[in-house]
Amino acid sequence: MKTWVEPHKSMVLTDAFTDYSISYIERPFGANSCETALVKNGECFALEGDFRKDYEEIYDQGFDACKMFYDEMKKDFGSYAIENKKSR
Secondary structure (H helix, E strand, O other): OOEEEOOOOEEEEEOOOOOEEEEEEEOOOOOOOEEEEEEEOOEEEEEEOOOHHHHHHHHHHOHHHHHHHHHHHHHHHEOOOOOOOEOO
16 A cells, blocks of 8 residues: 655655655745655656645556656656755
8 A cells, every 4th residue: 555654854655565656855945845756776756846646646557657757747847956866
């Protein structure tokens, strides 16, 4: 079962049976005050804005569906600060 968990002032959508997750974090400053990222094997594909509902709807369809959504939204909402950087 997928669920949102709240580690360290962020939220992560995860499932014990998948190798990817969706991370959401609110930032205190900036024009876009939040970011939603698809994370797999330490790679982070981040979008500026709150896309939790969108990812919730397609999460069970697998990583490829989530990555396709990211690719479609990247042009307008891509986060260039951490795009495709390895997470720590």
